Amino acid sequence: MSTTDEIERTREVVARLHAELPRWGLVVWTAGNVSQRVVVGSEPGPDDLFVIKPSGVTYDELTPEAMVVCDLDGTLVDGTRAPSSDTAAHAYVYRHLPHVGGVVHTHSTYATAWAARGEPVPCVLTMMADEFGGDVPIGPFALIGDDSIGRGIVETLRDSRSPAVLMRNHGPFTVGKDATAAVKAAVMVEEVARTVHIARQLGDTVPIAQADIDSLYARYQNVYGQDTK
Amino acid sequence: MSTTDEIERTREVVARLHAELPRWGLVVWTAGNVSQRVVVGSEPGPDDLFVIKPSGVTYDELTPEAMVVCDLDGTLVDGTRAPSSDTAAHAYVYRHLPHVGGVVHTHSTYATAWAARGEPVPCVLTMMADEFGGDVPIGPFALIGDDSIGRGIVETLRDSRSPAVLMRNHGPFTVGKDATAAVKAAVMVEEVARTVHIARQLGDTVPIAQADIDSLYARYQNVYGQDTK
Amino acid sequence: MSTTDEIERTREVVARLHAELPRWGLVVWTAGNVSQRVVVGSEPGPDDLFVIKPSGVTYDELTPEAMVVCDLDGTLVDGTRAPSSDTAAHAYVYRHLPHVGGVVHTHSTYATAWAARGEPVPCVLTMMADEFGGDVPIGPFALIGDDSIGRGIVETLRDSRSPAVLMRNHGPFTVGKDATAAVKAAVMVEEVARTVHIARQLGDTVPIAQADIDSLYARYQNVYGQDTK
Amino acid sequence: MSTTDEIERTREVVARLHAELPRWGLVVWTAGNVSQRVVVGSEPGPDDLFVIKPSGVTYDELTPEAMVVCDLDGTLVDGTRAPSSDTAAHAYVYRHLPHVGGVVHTHSTYATAWAARGEPVPCVLTMMADEFGGDVPIGPFALIGDDSIGRGIVETLRDSRSPAVLMRNHGPFTVGKDATAAVKAAVMVEEVARTVHIARQLGDTVPIAQADIDSLYARYQNVYGQDTK
Numbered sequence: 001m002s003t004t005d006e007i008e009r010t011r012e013v014v015a016r017l018h019a020e021l022p023r024w025g026l027v028v029w030t031a032g033n034v035s036q037r038v039v040v041g042s043e044p045g046p047d048d049l050f051v052i053k054p055s056g057v058t059y060d061e062l063t064p065e066a067m068v069v070c071d072l073d074g075t076l077v078d079g080t081r082a083p084s085s086d087t088a089a090h091a092y093v094y095r096h097l098p099h100v101g102g103v104v105h106t107h108s109t110y111a112t113a114w115a116a117r118g119e120p121v122p123c124v125l126t127m128m129a130d131e132f133g134g135d136v137p138i139g140p141f142a143l144i145g146d147d148s149i150g151r152g153i154v155e156t157l158r159d160s161r162s163p164a165v166l167m168r169n170h171g172p173f174t175v176g177k178d179a180t181a182a183v184k185a186a187v188m189v190e191e192v193a194r195t196v197h198i199a200r201q202l203g204d205t206v207p208i209a210q211a212d213i214d215s216l217y218a219r220y221q222n223v224y225g226q227d228t229k
Numbered sequence: 230m231s232t233t234d235e236i237e238r239t240r241e242v243v244a245r246l247h248a249e250l251p252r253w254g255l256v257v258w259t260a261g262n263v264s265q266r267v268v269v270g271s272e273p274g275p276d277d278l279f280v281i282k283p284s285g286v287t288y289d290e291l292t293p294e295a296m297v298v299c300d301l302d303g304t305l306v307d308g309t310r311a312p313s314s315d316t317a318a319h320a321y322v323y324r325h326l327p328h329v330g331g332v333v334h335t336h337s338t339y340a341t342a343w344a345a346r347g348e349p350v351p352c353v354l355t356m357m358a359d360e361f362g363g364d365v366p367i368g369p370f371a372l373i374g375d376d377s378i379g380r381g382i383v384e385t386l387r388d389s390r391s392p393a394v395l396m397r398n399h400g401p402f403t404v405g406k407d408a409t410a411a412v413k414a415a416v417m418v419e420e421v422a423r424t425v426h427i428a429r430q431l432g433d434t435v436p437i438a439q440a441d442i443d444s445l446y447a448r449y450q451n452v453y454g455q456d457t458k
Numbered sequence: 459m460s461t462t463d464e465i466e467r468t469r470e471v472v473a474r475l476h477a478e479l480p481r482w483g484l485v486v487w488t489a490g491n492v493s494q495r496v497v498v499g500s501e502p503g504p505d506d507l508f509v510i511k512p513s514g515v516t517y518d519e520l521t522p523e524a525m526v527v528c529d530l531d532g533t534l535v536d537g538t539r540a541p542s543s544d545t546a547a548h549a550y551v552y553r554h555l556p557h558v559g560g561v562v563h564t565h566s567t568y569a570t571a572w573a574a575r576g577e578p579v580p581c582v583l584t585m586m587a588d589e590f591g592g593d594v595p596i597g598p599f600a601l602i603g604d605d606s607i608g609r610g611i612v613e614t615l616r617d618s619r620s621p622a623v624l625m626r627n628h629g630p631f632t633v634g635k636d637a638t639a640a641v642k643a644a645v646m647v648e649e650v651a652r653t654v655h656i657a658r659q660l661g662d663t664v665p666i667a668q669a670d671i672d673s674l675y676a677r678y679q680n681v682y683g684q685d686t687k
Numbered sequence: 688m689s690t691t692d693e694i695e696r697t698r699e700v701v702a703r704l705h706a707e708l709p710r711w712g713l714v715v716w717t718a719g720n721v722s723q724r725v726v727v728g729s730e731p732g733p734d735d736l737f738v739i740k741p742s743g744v745t746y747d748e749l750t751p752e753a754m755v756v757c758d759l760d761g762t763l764v765d766g767t768r769a770p771s772s773d774t775a776a777h778a779y780v781y782r783h784l785p786h787v788g789g790v791v792h793t794h795s796t797y798a799t800a801w802a803a804r805g806e807p808v809p810c811v812l813t814m815m816a817d818e819f820g821g822d823v824p825i826g827p828f829a830l831i832g833d834d835s836i837g838r839g840i841v842e843t844l845r846d847s848r849s850p851a852v853l854m855r856n857h858g859p860f861t862v863g864k865d866a867t868a869a870v871k872a873a874v875m876v877e878e879v880a881r882t883v884h885i886a887r888q889l890g891d892t893v894p895i896a897q898a899d900i901d902s903l904y905a906r907y908q909n910v911y912g913q914d915t916k
Contacts, residue, residue, distance in 0.1 A: 028711065028874055028875070029875065107812075107814055107882070109881060109885060110885060112812065112882050113882055113883075113885040113889075114886075116811050116882070116883065116886035116892045117886055117889065117890050117891065117892055117893065118893045119889075119890070124345045124398060125336075125341065125345055125398055125400075126373070126399045127260065127336055127400075141895070141899075143899060143902060143903065144813070144906065145906060168893060169811060169813055169892075169893060169895050170812070170813045170814075171812075171814075187257050187258050191257050191336075191338075195336070195338050195341050195342055196342075197888070197889065198339060198342040198426065199341075199343075199346055201426070201430060201889070202346065202348075202429055202430070203346050203348070204346065205345045205346055205398075206345065206370075206397060206398060208398050212370075212372060216373070219374060253486065353574045353627060354565075354574055354629075355627055355629075356489065356628075356629075413487055416486055417486070417487065420486050420565075420567075423567055424565070424567050424570050424571055425571075427567060427568060427571040427655065428570075428572075428574035428575055430571075430659060431571075431575065431655065431658055431659070432575050434574045434575055434627075435574065435575065435599075435627060437599070437627050441599075444601060445601065445602070448603060482715065582803050582856060583856055583857070584858075585718065585794055585857075585858075642716055645715050645716050646716065649715050649794075652796060653794070653796050653799050653803070654803065656797060656800040656884065657800035657801075657803035659888060660800075660804065660806075660884065660887055660888070661806070662804065663803045663804055663856075664803065664828075664855060664856060666828070666856050670830060673830060674830065674831070677831065677832060
């Protein structure tokens with residue numbers, strides 16, 4: 001498929017996936033954004049592009065044509081609107097993590113609440129072991145406007161099985177092999193943040209042994225689903 | 230009705246009931262599954278089959294044709310997709326509890342939160358006495374992949390009036406005379422888990438005397454509804 | 459209008475108002491019921507009738523024709539299905555409180571949570587002063603099957619400005635001049651139960667002086683809305 | 688555009704924006720109201736008008752024609768129904784804050800819960816720094832019926848970057864350059880009130896340094912969105 005065709009297809013995917021964010025209650029108003037890498041050449045590399053939502057546009061207005069295309073420096077290469085103010089963070093992740101094909105950012109309530117306390121979500125649910133392989137980690141506090149958010153995401157996720165990081169006082173960023181996988185991780189991180197929060201409200205949770213976490217994670221990553229995850 | 234016709238009818242019922250899970254907020258993404266027994270012969274027995282959802286398929290894709298059919302060892306006998314990864318647990322329940330005609334599994338938030346603490350939901354609501362006849366019990370921690378989840382469900386429910394068990398660190402499994410009754414139990418267990426959780430957040434709940442629980446349960450099981458429950 | 463016409467009109471009103479209960483999140487599955495008095499003669503009296511939902515029927519099936527008509531002893535006088543299992547309580551209220559034209563019962567979550575602790579909802583919101591004129595009171599624990607629920611409702615509401623009572627370990631019953639007003643009270647009691655619960659989770663609420671509560675209540679009952687409330 | 692045309696256009700805007708309140712879960716039944724200033728002359732002044740919802744009308748009935756027009760004393764100048772009972776407060780704000788073009792009032796749950804404790808929402812989220820530039824302040828307790836609510840709003844907002852004030856024991860009022868901006872502030876104040884509430888339920892939140900709050904606020908107010916906010 002030509003890069004032009006791939007960009008068109010990716011605009012449709014990214015526009016459609018934005019609708020999943022309000023559907024699952026992850027965003028209000030215009031907060032939150034989804035992007036997906038467009039590989040230019042035979043494998044992921046520095047010449048890749050990505051498609052992302054423009055800034056300050058409501059979810060009712062999100063069409064494929066409204067999406068914008070950026071290079072891996074975060075510079076707009078196609079589109080009539082300014083890209084999302086989180087574009088630099090997405091670009092940094094694509095530059096430094098070639099296996100990542102999709103990135104999602106939300107301020108989903110329970111995940112952001114753990115981020116406001118700077119506390120990782122402990123792995124006390126079998127579905128967390130399946131999906132995250134352990135705790136959901138906390139990233140550093142970082143101001144918007146340079147590479148510090150992107151760097152915080154990459155440094156935190158490099159040492160973790162988790163496809164989600166909770167940036168301190170800010171909210172979750174999630175990654176995946178494509179934007180669909182990153183959206184799934186955004187849905188699941190809010191779900192486990194909410195369930196563990198509620199469990200902890202009335203007392204201590206029962207830990208899961210590390211060996212059991214490892215066993216659940218290995219099985220789920222290998223056999224779940226219909227060939228694709 | 231022939232077994233073939235019964236399987237077709239059951240595929241429709243099971244597909245339709247899966248839509249109840251997101252409708253009542255019990256599942257996100259592809260989590261959760263519903264199954265119903267197909268009696269082969271004059272009464273429930275080891276040659277029965279059951280219809281269940283395939284693995285890793287979203288709720289928007291759930292048609293009667295997509296459902297799969299398994300025998301009571303959990304082996305796929307009809308269908309083009311892999312059965313749910315929880316199939317072995319459903320099969321174990323049907324093998325060991327002949328009066329059970331439907332099984333449901335979810336990770337509904339409040340029920341799963343009690344499961345993460347390993348704490349039964351105490352019977353402090355008249356609607357719990359009606360529907361559950363007492364506390365909602367906790368089942369053991371069990372890894373997926375062999376009979377341990379099914380065995381934990383059966384051993385816990387055998388000694389209880391409750392049609393719901395909260396598997397530790399995992400989530401609720403519910404049973405009923407058919408899949409509709411098991412879905413109702415899945416909806417109700419989340420509702421009572423949520424209400425009692427909220428009650429307990431601000432202090433102690435008032436217990437209901439055992440004799441009153443028994444009286445409410447006996448009345449409800451005998452006279453409620455329009456002949457069928 | 460003839461009693462027959464009035465009954466037909468009331469069947470439509472009561473069927474339509476049942477849809478408000480799931481719309482506002484007050485009920486799950488088949489729980490909850492709405493009724494409205496049909497005055498027989500020139501003013502409310504012992505020969506009146508009321509229209510109520512049948513027992514154990516889902517909210518998707520609630521048509522005017524499905525509604526049933528009872529006399530003030532709770533005996534079915536028109537309809538093909540058994541009346542709601544809460545019919546005796548509704549009948550008792552209509553028999554003893556002639557100014558009440560509508561009754562609603564739900565197990566809405568936050569109101570039921572206060573009921574499970576046996577704790578009145580304190581009047582710490584101006585909208586509570588407006589609508590309830592003070593605290594929302596707790597009624598006694600009562601078993602279903604005789605007059606004890608109805609008697610508990612009437613004895614509690616007689617001494618209160620509140621159109622809502624939280625029956626202990628059970629849930630809210632609300633009353634009004636008609637079923638619409640009782641449904642509004644059911645919506646509002648859940649809203650204030652929820653808001654005050656959340657306020658109390660993080661500390662003490664600020665009381666409102668009794669004179670201010672009285673002033674807000676008097677104003678609201680006299681001047682709010684477009685002539686009708 | 689003539690004042691008559693401007694009024695017609697504003698009726699449409701205000702009617703449409705009321706639908707945002709239930710959409711985002713900010714109101715139940717008939718609570719909550721939105722208004723927008725109509726500038727009469729070359730700049731905002733004492734001869735301006737504003738469009739607001741009538742009193743006690745459900746959200747399903749809100750058409751442009753149902754909206755009412757008042758002058759800045761809160762006197763009805765066009766419309767067939769009584770204006771909202773909160774009209775005096777809206778009028779006071781427009782009289783005293785000429786840069787305010789829109790006002791919204793709700794009883795949204797989490798914002799009202801902070802108001803019931805009389806406790807400001809601390810700025811511990813980057814999105815709060817962006818949108819509110821600091822804590823969300825508490826206004827005084829005030830009875831309805833004279834200028835005391837309006838005066839409380841104006842005195843509190845004059846000394847704050849926040850477009851939202853939580854009136855004690857009552858609920859949030861928000862302002863903006865137009866009604867759309869005030870509705871956005873109403874949605875965001877509930878979101879941050881909810882997220883910080885949930886964060887605080889399990890422990891202390893991490894503060895954000897004042898310099899970082901200032902930096903985030905300055906950036907967001909200057910560069911976010913597509914020219915308009």
